[in-house]
Amino acid sequence: MSVQLSSLWVPNSPPIPQHFVPNRGRFSASALSSQSPTIQIIGVGGPSWRENGYGNPNNNNLFDGCQGESDHWSELDTDLYHWTKALRPVQWFPGHIAKAEKELKEQLKLMDVVIEVRDGRIPMSTSHPQMDLWLGNRKRILVLNREDMISTADRNAWADYFTRNGTKVVFSNGQLGMGTMKLGRLAKELAADVNVKRRSKGLLPRAVRAGIVGYPNVGKSSLINRLLKRRMCPAAPRPGVTRELRWVRFGKDLELLDSPGILPMRISDQSAAIKLAICDDIGERSYDVADVAAILVQMLSKLPTVGRDALCKRYKIDVDCRDGRIFIEKLAVRVFNGDVHQAAFRVLADFRKGKFGWTALERPPK
Numbered sequence: 001m002s003v004q005l006s007s008l009w010v011p012n013s014p015p016i017p018q019h020f021v022p023n024r025g026r027f028s029a030s031a032l033s034s035q036s037p038t039i040q041i042i043g044v045g046g047p048s049w050r051e052n053g054y055g056n057p058n059n060n061n062l063f064d065g066c067q068g069e070s071d072h073w074s075e076l077d078t079d080l081y082h083w084t085k086a087l088r089p090v091q092w093f094p095g096h097i098a099k100a101e102k103e104l105k106e107q108l109k110l111m112d113v114v115i116e117v118r119d120g121r122i123p124m125s126t127s128h129p130q131m132d133l134w135l136g137n138r139k140r141i142l143v144l145n146r147e148d149m150i151s152t153a154d155r156n157a158w159a160d161y162f163t164r165n166g167t168k169v170v171f172s173n174g175q176l177g178m179g180t181m182k183l184g185r186l187a188k189e190l191a192a193d194v195n196v197k198r199r200s201k202g203l204l205p206r207a208v209r210a211g212i213v214g215y216p217n218v219g220k221s222s223l224i225n226r227l228l229k230r231r232m233c234p235a236a237p238r239p240g241v242t243r244e245l246r247w248v249r250f251g252k253d254l255e256l257l258d259s260p261g262i263l264p265m266r267i268s269d270q271s272a273a274i275k276l277a278i279c280d281d282i283g284e285r286s287y288d289v290a291d292v293a294a295i296l297v298q299m300l301s302k303l304p305t306v307g308r309d310a311l312c313k314r315y316k317i318d319v320d321c322r323d324g325r326i327f328i329e330k331l332a333v334r335v336f337n338g339d340v341h342q343a344a345f346r347v348l349a350d351f352r353k354g355k356f357g358w359t360a361l362e363r364p365p366k
């Protein structure tokens with residue numbers, strides 16, 4: 001998919017949904033002149049950046065003194081809405097997802113508890129719009145995985161939000177296994193009444209069945225493997241690796257269902273779709289890497305947790321926070337012999353590796 005960004009200038013705010021406030025959003029492409037053959041990547045990412053609760057210790061763009069942090073986040077939502085509106089929609093619904101969705105619905109009746117896994121960087125965008133309908137009043141645990149990829153402030157904001165809403169939430173790290181034991185324990189506790197009922201009917205107790213569901217690449221299989229301390233389920237750093245539903249046993253009293261990542265057939269919220277692309281939670285063939293990287297640059301430069309300075313310092317290129325495409329094109333000329341795809345991919349990969357500091361891309365609504 002390719003979109004000519006030069007035609008996407010949004011001069012004035014068009015009519016917008018009620019929850020958005022008017023704002024600006026502009027794309028344009030420009031010819032580039034200067035060329036530099038050497039790559040110079042500056043700056044480090046890593047967990048230590050999280051200490052102050054923000055992604056980047058060198059960030060001078062945190063607050064301007066007039067706006068609160070939550071204003072920055074809601075302004076970003078508004079901008080993102082305008083930016084993505086101009087792009088061709090991102091959609092991904094391969095055959096295996098359609099099949100998995102059908103099979104999951106059939107397996108639901110076997111589940112005593114459902115563990116819904118979301119990407120901690122984008123908990124809203126990895127929330128399936130039909131999940132509530134499917135689950136009804138089934139017992140449920142919400143997992144925000146990739147805890148290591150967000151800041152302490154992000155984590156606290158989401159923990160507060162879900163606690164206020166009465167939702168049980170577990171933060172986890174599917175790569176290292178943090179949170180998995182708690183998850184297993186919680187699943188057994190929540191479904192304990194299954195065996196109370198069985199005993200009252202004179203039946204022998206059975207293992208509790210927990211279904212693990214969620215969007216692609218959020219870390220479902222990794223969580224199971226970590227809990228089991230064995231590589232029972234296929235896991236890899238790309239969406240759509242798990243293709244089949246599979247029950248696995250953990251000890252004598254817990255069974256877990258690993259399932260392929262599912263997405264809605266049509267993603268109506270394109271801001272969410274772009275965030276899925278940025279976080280690698282949707283098939284790469286569904287989007288244009290340069291478009292997505294351009295939006296990422298615009299987002300990062302406006303994010304209270306990152307800011308323009310982080311981008312300028314890392315790539316030694318000035319950022320116009322309304323025009324990420326120019327940034328990508330400049331990077332392409334400077335480092336990748338004019339190859340925009342490679343430049344775009346570098347920026348996306350850097351974000352995914354935490355090179356701008358670990359940060360969520362969304363915060364809870366006010």
Ligand SMILES: Nc1nc2c(ncn2[C@@H]2O[C@H](COP(=O)(O)OP(=O)(O)OP(=O)(O)O)[C@@H](O)[C@H]2O)c(=O)[nH]1
Pocket residue numbers: 145146147148149172173174175176215216217218219220221222223234235236237238239240241242243259260261262
């Ligand atoms: N940094 C980090 N990486 C993680 C975490 N959890 C999983 N990963 C990595 O993310 C990638 C995807 O994990 P999977 O377990 O395959 O994700 P999945 O949800 O089963 O993916 P699908 O097969 O698409 O449904 C793997 O490379 C994991 O090592 C986490 O908490 N932190």
